[in-house]
Amino acid sequence: MSVWSRVSGRTRKVLAAGMRALSPPLAGGYYEELEDLLVSADMGPAMAARLAAAVRVRAPRTSEEAESALSEAALAAMSKRPRELDLSGSPACILLYGINGAGKTTTIGKLAHRLRTQGRNPLVVAADTYRAAGIEQMLAWAERAGAASFAGKPGADPAAVVFDGVRHARSRGNDVVLVDTAGRLQTQRNLLEELAKVGRVTTKARDGGAYESLLVLDAVLGLSSLAQARAFHKAIPITGLVLAKLDGSAKGGAVIAIENELDVPVKLAGVGEGIDDLEPFDPEAFVRSWFED
Structure with missing residues (x-):
């Protein structure tokens, strides 16, 4: 079984079983x-109406033809932007953010481990200065991943911590900086403005260079994550999404609608609880897996 078949299991139960239970494509009421x-x-x-209409245009005569048409329509609706992480620059910088409990800290630990296995030398910057426990948790994950770390003091300005962290990485020869920020709700205007400041300071620390700006979403929340993503996107342009806990979600279809509205690609997916369980997102394999037995 492929990783995507395993991860999409709950979504597949909804879609595959549902498709089998539908009337034949030529029967009245099929598209409803x-x-x-x-x-x-x-x-x-x-999005459901759009995809159903796209399948109707193909006029499938069998369930297999309908599934094929649906897969193609779903992929066509997703972002066409690059899904590879931008690791250019010296150092490259990846900023991760999202609401409390989305899975940011765990994702950074897994990503640090993944980068290490690829021969990279990442520095984890713990910039969640509001919670001493948050800093300790991030440092523990960095140690588990075998990555260097840099922590701000509790109560310090997060943007200053990021600035110092990037400079620290440059002086120590770390080639990728992974930044863990404080969890914040999309309704907390002051914290969103602070996040925007962190973004500006990151650009300054990298002498104007671009950086990856990844919003971590809890895949279990499904389409309700879209409101979060809209608000964060206004505060700081999102370059990619991370779907944490995708293996525990029956709402994988939300990926289609979220990518389509924001034109932002999912770049990484959490596919389990182990430190190795972070994968580059493969939209074709993910959509195809919905209909595999």
Whole structure:
């Protein structure tokens, strides 16, 4: 079984079983049933209607043809932007943020481990200065990953910590900086403004260079994450998404709607609880796995 078949298991139970239960494509009411099924996979009413219409245009005669048409329509709706992490610059910088409990700290630990296995020398910057426990948790994950770390003092200005962390990485020869920020709700205007400041300071620390700006979403929340993503995108332009806990979600269809609205690609996916369980997101394999037995 592929990693994507395993990860999409709960979504597949909804879609594969649902597709088998539908009337034949040539029967009356098929497309209304299909639309309802897509809504149940958390694609949202608008995207469900769009995909059902795309399948109708193909006029499938069998369930297999309908599944093929649906897969193609789903992939066509997703972002076409590059999914590879931008690791250019000296050092490269990856800023991760999201709401409390989304999985940021765990994702950074896994990503630090992944980069180490690829021959990189990452520095983890613990910039969640609001919680001493948050700093300790991030440093513990860095140690587990075998990565160097740099921590701000509790109560310090997060933007200053990031600035100093990037400079520290440059002086010590670390080639990638991974920044853990404080969890914040999309409704907390002051904290969103602080995040925007962190972004500006990161650019300054890298002498104007670009950086990866990754929003970590809890895949279990499905389409309700879209409101979060909209608000964060206004505060700091998102270059990519990370879907944490994708292996525990029956709402994988939300990926289609979120990518389509924001035109931001999912770059990484959390596919389990182990330190190795972080994968580059493969949209074709993910969508294809929905219909595999």
